[in-house]
Amino acid sequence: MRLLIVEDEKRLAVSLARGLTAEGFAVDVVHDGREGLHRAGEAPYDLVILDIMLPGMNGYRVCAALRAAGNDVPILMLTAKDGEYDEAEGLDTGADDYLTKPFSYVVLLARIRALLRRRGSAGSSSPVLAVGGLSLDTASRRVHRDGAEVVLTAKEFAVLEQLALRPDAVVSKAEMLEHVWDFAYDGDPNIVEVYISTLRRKLGAERIETVRGAGYRLVPGGEGPA
Secondary structure (H helix, E strand, O other): OEEEOOOHHHHHHHHHHHHHHOOOOOEEOOHHHHHHHHHHHOOOOOOEEEEEOOOOOOHHHHHHHHHHOOOOOOOOEEOOOOOOHHHHHHOOOOEEEEEEEOOOOHHHHHHHHHHHHHHHHHOOOOEEEEEEOEEEEEEEEEEEEOOOEEEEOOOHHHHHHHHHHOOOEEEEHHHHHHOOOOOOOOOOOOHHHHHHHHHHHHHOHHHHEEEEEEEEEEEOOOOOOO
């Protein structure tokens, strides 16, 4: 999944980006409120981590502008401020959650996953995606095939997750690059094919169907052509 970090403390932003990338997320970073608003409005992000005290435009205004434009991307606000009035103001402008600095990275990660589950499961508290004989636990990042665990790297899990989120749809290579790799990625787009090939080897070639000229589809029963 693709995240946007809008944070002017560059060391913190880089640290968060590295940690979240290691967890399998695609992460973009900007350090200015106006740039954050522009980027969030132009690209399909799954979640925005938004600082409040930003140059150009503060986080409250960025959040309010996104909501006024009809953008319902989950927003997790970060701030050095504390107190119930600051939290209330952030939530009133449309933020989904609020975290005060300094914070635990483990807590941040848990909040991110909770917001993504809430959005992706339409109110269900289950973090597990089940497609045919495959089950993906998005909280623990573990995968089971017909009851047996399959060990995947963070990036392999992220690619499979994109397919499992839309098991009846075709996911294009461009969509995969947008959500699994970050905005700055300028390498070979055929990297997607490499990961698809690895997943087929680990899960079974019949599990992932290639739709020529369109992309890839996760076959629920594993009965489709590879």
